[in-house]
Amino acid sequence: MENRLNLLNGPETSEFRQKFKIVFALLLIIFSVLLIRLWYLQVIKGGELKQRSEINSVRFRKITPLRGLIMDRKGNLLVDNLPSFDVVYMPGKVKDYEQLIEKLKILYKRKSLQFAFDQHFPKIVKPYLPIKLEKNVGMEKVAVVETNSVDLPGVYIDVSPVRLYLNGEMMAPIIGYTGEISKEELEEGDEKFTYGDVLGKHGMEKALDSYIRGRNGAELVEVNVYDKEMKNLGRIEPVPGYNAVLTIDAGLQKAAWQELKGKAGAAVALDPRDGSVLAMVSSPSFDPHLFNSGISYDQWDKLQNSPLAPMSNRAISGQYPPGSTYKLIVAAAALEEGIITPNTKFFCNGSFKMGNKTFHCWHKNGHGSISLHRAIVESCDVYFYNVGKLLGADKIAKYAKLFGLGDASGIDLPNEKNGIVPTEQWKLARMKEPWQPGETISIAIGQGYDLVTPLQLVNAYSALANGGTVWRPRLIKRIESIDGKTYKEFAPVKNGTLTLSKNTFDILSQALWGVVNEQGGTGGAARILNADVCGKTGTAQVISLPENEKGRRQRKMGVLLKDHALFVGYAPLKNPEIAVAVIVENAGHGGSVAAPIARKILEAYFEEKAKQPQVMAQNLTTNKVNP
Amino acid sequence: MIFLKFDRRIFQNFDWMLLMLVLSICAIGILNIYSAGYAISERQFPFYLKQIQWIALGLIIMMVIFFIDYRLIIKGAYVIYGIFIALLALVYIYGYTMHGSQRWLAFGGFVFQPSELMKLTIIIVLARYFDDHKSNEPYKLKELFVPFLIVIGPFLLILKQPDLGTALIIMIIFASIIFFVGVNWKSFVIALAGGLILIPIGWLFLKDYQKERLITFFNPENDPLGAGYHIIQSMIAVGSGGFFGKGFLNGSQTQLKFLPEQQTDFVFSVFAEEWGFIGGMVLIIMFISLILWGLKIALHARDLLGTIIAFGITALISWEVIINIGMVLGILPVVGIPLPFLSYGGSAMVSLMTAMGLLMNINVRKFILQR
Numbered sequence: 001m002e003n004r005l006n007l008l009n010g011p012e013t014s015e016f017r018q019k020f021k022i023v024f025a026l027l028l029i030i031f032s033v034l035l036i037r038l039w040y041l042q043v044i045k046g047g048e049l050k051q052r053s054e055i056n057s058v059r060f061r062k063i064t065p066l067r068g069l070i071m072d073r074k075g076n077l078l079v080d081n082l083p084s085f086d087v088v089y090m091p092g093k094v095k096d097y098e099q100l101i102e103k104l105k106i107l108y109k110r111k112s113l114q115f116a117f118d119q120h121f122p123k124i125v126k127p128y129l130p131i132k133l134e135k136n137v138g139m140e141k142v143a144v145v146e147t148n149s150v151d152l153p154g155v156y157i158d159v160s161p162v163r164l165y166l167n168g169e170m171m172a173p174i175i176g177y178t179g180e181i182s183k184e185e186l187e188e189g190d191e192k193f194t195y196g197d198v199l200g201k202h203g204m205e206k207a208l209d210s211y212i213r214g215r216n217g218a219e220l221v222e223v224n225v226y227d228k229e230m231k232n233l234g235r236i237e238p239v240p241g242y243n244a245v246l247t248i249d250a251g252l253q254k255a256a257w258q259e260l261k262g263k264a265g266a267a268v269a270l271d272p273r274d275g276s277v278l279a280m281v282s283s284p285s286f287d288p289h290l291f292n293s294g295i296s297y298d299q300w301d302k303l304q305n306s307p308l309a310p311m312s313n314r315a316i317s318g319q320y321p322p323g324s325t326y327k328l329i330v331a332a333a334a335l336e337e338g339i340i341t342p343n344t345k346f347f348c349n350g351s352f353k354m355g356n357k358t359f360h361c362w363h364k365n366g367h368g369s370i371s372l373h374r375a376i377v378e379s380c381d382v383y384f385y386n387v388g389k390l391l392g393a394d395k396i397a398k399y400a401k402l403f404g405l406g407d408a409s410g411i412d413l414p415n416e417k418n419g420i421v422p423t424e425q426w427k428l429a430r431m432k433e434p435w436q437p438g439e440t441i442s443i444a445i446g447q448g449y450d451l452v453t454p455l456q457l458v459n460a461y462s463a464l465a466n467g468g469t470v471w472r473p474r475l476i477k478r479i480e481s482i483d484g485k486t487y488k489e490f491a492p493v494k495n496g497t498l499t500l501s502k503n504t505f506d507i508l509s510q511a512l513w514g515v516v517n518e519q520g521g522t523g524g525a526a527r528i529l530n531a532d533v534c535g536k537t538g539t540a541q542v543i544s545l546p547e548n549e550k551g552r553r554q555r556k557m558g559v560l561l562k563d564h565a566l567f568v569g570y571a572p573l574k575n576p577e578i579a580v581a582v583i584v585e586n587a588g589h590g591g592s593v594a595a596p597i598a599r600k601i602l603e604a605y606f607e608e609k610a611k612q613p614q615v616m617a618q619n620l621t622t623n624k625v626n627p
Numbered sequence: 628m629i630f631l632k633f634d635r636r637i638f639q640n641f642d643w644m645l646l647m648l649v650l651s652i653c654a655i656g657i658l659n660i661y662s663a664g665y666a667i668s669e670r671q672f673p674f675y676l677k678q679i680q681w682i683a684l685g686l687i688i689m690m691v692i693f694f695i696d697y698r699l700i701i702k703g704a705y706v707i708y709g710i711f712i713a714l715l716a717l718v719y720i721y722g723y724t725m726h727g728s729q730r731w732l733a734f735g736g737f738v739f740q741p742s743e744l745m746k747l748t749i750i751i752v753l754a755r756y757f758d759d760h761k762s763n764e765p766y767k768l769k770e771l772f773v774p775f776l777i778v779i780g781p782f783l784l785i786l787k788q789p790d791l792g793t794a795l796i797i798m799i800i801f802a803s804i805i806f807f808v809g810v811n812w813k814s815f816v817i818a819l820a821g822g823l824i825l826i827p828i829g830w831l832f833l834k835d836y837q838k839e840r841l842i843t844f845f846n847p848e849n850d851p852l853g854a855g856y857h858i859i860q861s862m863i864a865v866g867s868g869g870f871f872g873k874g875f876l877n878g879s880q881t882q883l884k885f886l887p888e889q890q891t892d893f894v895f896s897v898f899a900e901e902w903g904f905i906g907g908m909v910l911i912i913m914f915i916s917l918i919l920w921g922l923k924i925a926l927h928a929r930d931l932l933g934t935i936i937a938f939g940i941t942a943l944i945s946w947e948v949i950i951n952i953g954m955v956l957g958i959l960p961v962v963g964i965p966l967p968f969l970s971y972g973g974s975a976m977v978s979l980m981t982a983m984g985l986l987m988n989i990n991v992r993k994f995i996l997q998r
Contacts, residue, residue, distance in 0.1 A: 016934070019807060020926055030949055031915055035908060037956045041866040042904040049866025220859075 061219045062194060064160040068212030068241030070175065070204060072250040073276070073477055078171055079205075084162035084292070085142050087134040090154045101133070103151060107144050132180075132196065136162060136292055162292045163205075167250070169285035170257040173313035174248065174413070174475065176203020177288040201291070203313075204246065204475060207412040211479045211488075214241035242487050245477045247276035255604035256281045259597040265564075265584035266314035266454045269601055272462035272570060272579045274492040275471025277411070279580075279601065280455075282314040316409075316416040319451040320583055323538030323590065324379045324522075325568050326400075326446025328464065328508060331372060333399035334387045335504045342507050345371045348382035357438050359385050362539075376511035377521045379537060381445050388444025393435060396443055397423040402498050403460035404470040405452055410495065411473045419456050422449035447541060458581035461568050464508060465534070465576035468498040509534055513573050516595075525595035526567060530606035534576075535569020535598065537590035562586040567594035571602055578605050637694075640994050642987040645924075648917050649968065649983050653682050655898070655910060656969040662876050663889040663897045674890050674971050681973040685980030692984030696992065700985075701932055704755035708777070711748045714741035715784040722788070730788045742785045742793045743974035747982050749797055750804070750939030752777055757808045758932040768814035771805065775818075786829060792963035796946060798822075803942040804935065857893065862957045865899040865907075872903025890971040892963055895955045914948045914967075924990045933989040940982045 041049065070079040089100065105115045115134070133155070134141070142157050149156065163178055165171065179201040181193055193199075194216065200209035217238030249269075256267040260283040269279040286303055303311050312318070334340045350366035352359045361367065361381040367374070375383035388396065400406060406421030420426075422443065424435040442448035452460075455473060463470045472493040479488040512534035515523040522537040541563055565587045570579035580601050582594040661675040692700070714732065722729035723738055731738040756774055778801045786794040810818075864878065872878075878900035889897050899907045921941030928934045944967050951966040953959035965975050 015809070016926070019809075020922060023922065027915070027918065027945065031911065033958075034949065034952050034956065035911060037953075037958055038865070038899070038904060038907050038911070041862060041956060042868055042899065042907070043870055045866050046869040049863050050869060053863050053867035 061221060062196070063217035063219060063235075063238045064198065065214030065216060065238035066161050066240040067163065067178070067198070067214060068208070068482075069243045070208070070212070071243065071245050072248045072253075073246065073278075074249065074251075075245070076250045078166055078246070078248070078250065079175060080164040080166060081161040082164045083159050084136040085139075086132050086158045086160060087137055087141065087145055088156055088158040089131050089133050090156070100152065100155065104133070104145075104155065107148050107151070108141070111140055111144055113141055113144065132158075163288070165288045167253070168289070169287055170253060170281065171248075172203075172285045172288045173282040173315070174203055174246075174280050175288065176205040176207075177201055177291040178205050179291050203413060204244070206414060208244045208476065208479075212241035212244055215239040240482055243480045243482060243484075245480060246475050247271075247278065247477045248280070248475065249278045249605075249608075251608055252279040252601065252604055253281060255279075256597075256601050257283070259600050260582075260584070263584050263587065264308055264314075265582070265587070266318055267580065267582045267597065267601060268315045268454050268458045269578055269580040269605070270458050270462050270471075270473060272466040272471075272576050275459070275462070275473050276477070276492075277473050277475050278578060278605070280313075280315045280475075282312070282318075284308050284310045286310045313413065313415070314583070315454045316411060316413055317453070318583070319417050319419055319453055320564055320566070321448075321540040322446035322450060322452045322457060323540035323564070323566055324381075324445060325457060325461075325536045325538035325566050325590075326443075326450060326452075327376060327379065327384050328461070328512070328536055329400050329403055329405070330384055330387055330391065330396055330444050331376060331511070332403075332464075332500055332504055332508060333391055333396050335372075335507065336399070336500055337391065337395055339390045340372060340387060342372050345369050346375075346383045346386040348380050350382070352382045352385040352441070354385075354389070354438050354441055359438075359441050372507065373511050373514060374520075376508075376536070377514040377518050379515075379522045384444045385441050388440050389437075391440075391444075393440045393443055394423050396440075397421045397426075400450070402470075402496070402500075403463060404495055404498075405450075405456050405460055409453075409455055409459055409473050410493075411455065412475055416455075417453055419453055420449055420451040446538060454581045454583050457566075457568050457583075458579050461536075461570055461581070462576075462579035463498040464505065464512075465570040465579055467505060468500065469494060470496040470498055509573065512536055512569065516569065522591040523567065523569065523595050525591060526569060526599045526602070528571070528599055528603050528606065530610065531571040531602070532573035533569055533571040533599075533602060534573055535567055535595070537595055538566035538568070539588070539590045540564040540566060542586065563588060565590045565593035567591075567598045569598060571606070577609075578602065636994050637991055640991050642990045645917075645920055645983065645987055645990070648913060648920065649980075652910075652913055652917070652968040655913075656894070657682070658875070659894055659898050659901075659969060660890055660971050662878065662901060663894065677973070678971055678976070681976040682980075684973075685976045688977060689980040689984035689987075692981055693987050693991075695988075697936065697985055697988045698930075698932060701751060701755050701758070701936075704751045708748050708752045711741055711745050712780060712784075715745065715781060718742075719784060719787065728788050728790060730790055737973075740972075740974035742781075742788070742790055743972070743978045744981075745781045745785065746793065746796055746800065746943055747940070747978050749778060749781065749800055750936060750943065750982075753801070753804050754932055754935035754939060757804070757935055758930075761931065762809075765809040765811040766805075766814065767811050768817050771810065771814065771818065774801070774805070783829065790963065792950075795962060796943070796950075796964060799946050800939060800943055803946070804939050807938050807942075808935065857961055858957050861893055861896040861955050864896040865956060868900040868903045868907075870904045872899075872901050872906055875901055877901060892951065892961075892965060892970060893955055894969045894971070895952055895966055898969070899955075911952070914944075918945050918948075921986060924986055927993055928989050929993045933992070937986055937989050940986055943982070944979075 066081050069077060069081070072078055087104075101115070108115050145152065145155060145157050165175060165177075167175075177200075178198050181195070181197045181199050185199065186193055186195065197216070199213070200206035205212075215238060217236045219232065219235045221232050252269055256269065256279045260267055260281050263283055266282045267279065268277065268281075270276065271278055284306075290299055290303075335342075347369050348361055348363070348367040350361050350364050352361070359381070362379065363381075366382070367378055367380045370378070370380050370383055372383075374380070397406075400421040406419055408416040408418050410416075422439075427433060427435050427439075427449070439448050443450055459470065459473055472495045474490060474492065476490045478486050478490060481487050513532060515521045515537065516526050516533045516535050517524075523533075523535050526533050526535050563586070565584045566582065567590050568579075568581040570576040580598050582597045582601070584593050584597070587593045657675050657678055660678050661673070664674045718729060718732055718741055721732070723731040723733040730742060731740050733739075753774055756777065760770065762770070778797060782794050782797050785797065805815075805818075867873070868878070878897060895907075895910075898910060902910075918941055921937060921944065925934050925937035925941060928937055947964055947967050950959055950962065950964045951970075954961055954964070965972055967979055968976070
């Protein structure tokens with residue numbers, strides 16, 4: 001051991017001395033190089049670089065890439081780009097920007113133009129970061145700035161693309177909008193973001209952002225004191241973003257929007273075969289172009305605080321009592337649990353007693369002795385009060401969950417709500433109160449704590465229509481490169497399986513067909529010529545009042561307390577291709593208000609299909625999925 | 628017990644030379660940061676005042692480290708290493724993100740960068756390891772496996788943040804110490820090959836944008852927005868200083884803030900613009916003196932442990948000075964490595980002062996430790 005330790009003689013052995021010599025030599029060489037380089041830069045090139053520093057300087061100009069286009073499933077353009085002329089100020093050597101703005105105002109005034117600077121001047125002013133003074137200005141202002149450039153050092157016109165939303169508010173809840181990167185996004189995001197970048201802020205613009213954003217280009221230029229370009233030192237071309245193809249059918253979307261425009265409500269159409277969203281409208285809506293030139297605080301405030309909430313997408317964020325459309329779920333639960341058979345009859349005399357409480361049927365005189373099929377067709381409440389009582393809230397909840405209710409569907413849009421599927425435990429946790437038997441009775445007709453979004457509702461019916469697959473509704477079909485080649489295909493995703501017996505599927509779909517097509521059915525207004533429509537109406541009470549008082553009070557009440565009208569259904573009966581849900585807020589009965597809107601949407605779909613048989617056939621083959 | 632035995636000789640042989648060198652460089656640093664931040668009036672608490680606080684804290688830590696025998700400190704090397712690995716892991720999970728890089732731990736209004744102290748920790752742990760495994764022969768590859776494991780963990784954690792500069796420094800320190808303790812030629816070649824294989828594996832760890840950034844590091848022309856711009860502005864600043872400089876607070880590049888990161892990675896260009904070739908040369912000579920002094924301490928240390936630690940610390944400072952100044956002068960690619968004692972930054976200052984405490988510690992105990 002002893003002889004291995006040369007270091008017991010101390011580190012100053014010859015071997016170490018040798019190494020120190022090497023280190024010393026290396027240091028000598030490297031530091032000589034550094035000093036020679038310093039001499040070269042400061043003494044040999046010093047004069048030249050000093051001159052350059054005086055006329056400095058080099059700036060980079062960011063070149064904004066073209067954002068990807070957004071198209072509908074048939075290739076119709078939904079979002080395009082337009083050139084926007086911005087008045088930009090490069091801080092550089094002119095520090096007093098306020099004086100500059102005063103000068104600009106005077107120049108504008110001569111041409112009777114208004115200065116519209118409502119941006120906050122950024123806190124950190126860097127001489128190489130341009131600041132946008134005005135966005136999206138007209139040609140008159142462009143002329144003023146261009147002709148007075150000597151008086152406005154550092155100010156120039158920059159051309160950058162802005163979004164053109166071809167369908168405006170019809171598509172706004174889905175497409176969303178873009179905006180300049182916020183301070184938070186700049187700090188949290190990747191380093192590749194820079195001040196002034198435009199990002200998707202909402203809807204598809206946000207969900208697709210990483211695909212359609214593209215990559216900034218840059219130009220390195222040397223400028224004089226007036227910020228005039230002297231020398232171009234290099235340019236990197238921007239990379240345009242990918243284009244996106246949505247599952248939306250613009251024609252169908254238009255049909256739905258025509259019907260809902262001016263009302264408050266939502267409509268969603270899905271393809272039950274793969275969960276593609278064919279149409280999704282929410283009314284009232286907003287103009288997405290407001291965000292292009294930087295929305296003012298007042299406009300934003302107005303949009304945010306309007307009682308009609310135009311910024312919220314009711315199809316996914318609106319939570320409504322499902323009303324009678326919930327009876328489908330209760331019926332499925334009762335059949336599967338063996339509580340009833342198709343032949344089980346209950347007697348409806350117009351009301352139902354539970355303890356000391358009386359629950360009414362919508363049909364005051366009662367439906368008489370009634371079995372499941374007719375109870376769904378005529379939407380008999382008393383029948384379902386009886387079934388609900390036998391089932392209990394937790395059994396109903398179990399099946400509601402199977403239908404995909406109570407959880408956000410996972411669509412690629414922000415602010416999707418979960419809805420509520422109440423159970424006894426849920427109430428105890430939420431309200432700290434035990435479950436009341438009467439509450440089960442309300443739930444049986446979709447009138448208690450239960451809440452659904454229109455999207456959840458149509459997705460649940462779509463699962464019944466396609467024989468048991470609960471799809472994750474999807475809006476993005478594929479991403480394409482600018483030459484139209486597929487870059488990424490989005491396959492349908494299964495959220496779950498609705499495990500019901502074949503018999504139950506048949507009984508329920510026959511009943512839903514009856515609602516629309518049989519004598520006395522509540523959904524007759526949704527009937528169309530080209531296809532067998534199946535569906536269910538619903539009328540959701542906004543506030544429940546004792547029945548006898550209700551009629552009298554309702555007349556006194558404002559519109560806001562009127563019932564919500566619902567219709568949800570699908571067509572055709574055999575091999576369904578489209579499922580649709582319509583909700584109109586405070587509008588009255590589902591059968592008379594929502595069903596006719598659903599009819600228009602279904603008509604539009606089947607008329608279009610009849611017109612273009614080849615195209616539809618093609619779509620069929622590409623959409624087919626083996627679950 | 629040698630520990631805390633207040634030997635008269637500790638004071639008699641106090642390393643005034645090292646202290647004076649460090650204080651002079653720090654003083655230049657404060658003036659320089661003051662100038663760099665001169666035109667920025669918005670800040671309530673300017674960088675130079677903060678830097679003074681960090682230097683003061685660093686000096687206190689330096690004195691504490693100085694009095695505790697380094698051999699005692701080294702006994703806890705693996706524990707210290709464990710603590711900093713844990714802190715790096717914490718950074719990975721809870722770290723505070725600035726400019727897209729997750730490097731900091733935030734507590735009570737302070738942000739702290741464990742990777743800065745990891746540089747010093749690596750030196751201590753490797754010194755301890757090679758002291759425990761002394762050998763007359765050059766080390767073979769097999770014997771270097773454990774040191775490699777010690778280094779690769781922090782390396783990957785820091786690379787993942789991502790902080791290429793610090794990760795690079797850790798590998799360079801490793802290589803320097805390996806060279807110093809002596810390695811079998813064959814092993815060196817194999818290790819080099821292994822390192823090259825490791826690069827694509829490390830590559831897999833990175834996200835797309837991090838890869839993009841790394842590509843830019845090695846090819847600044849790729850990115851005129853970032854690195855390319857920095858280099859051009861930095862070279863104009865340095866060059867325009869000329870032989871005598873533009874004078875304190877008179878650097879136009881600096882005062883007009885054409886220089887990016889002028890308090891941190893590009894401080895040397897601020898200094899060179901205002902103080903010219905004369906100033907730059909004086910500063911470089913001061914650094915050379917510090918480095919030579921460190922090498923002298925390494926050479927004359929009383930045991931291998933002290934030699935390796937002193938050598939490691941000197942290597943750390945040398946490489947940081949060389950890479951940083953090389954980058955500012957446009958002969959090395961832009962990687963985020965600070966200039967010791969001049970760049971603004973609390974964690975780096977504390978780490979450097981601790982290292983200086985260790986150097987003094989080793990220097991003074993060559994007179995005390997009797998074998």
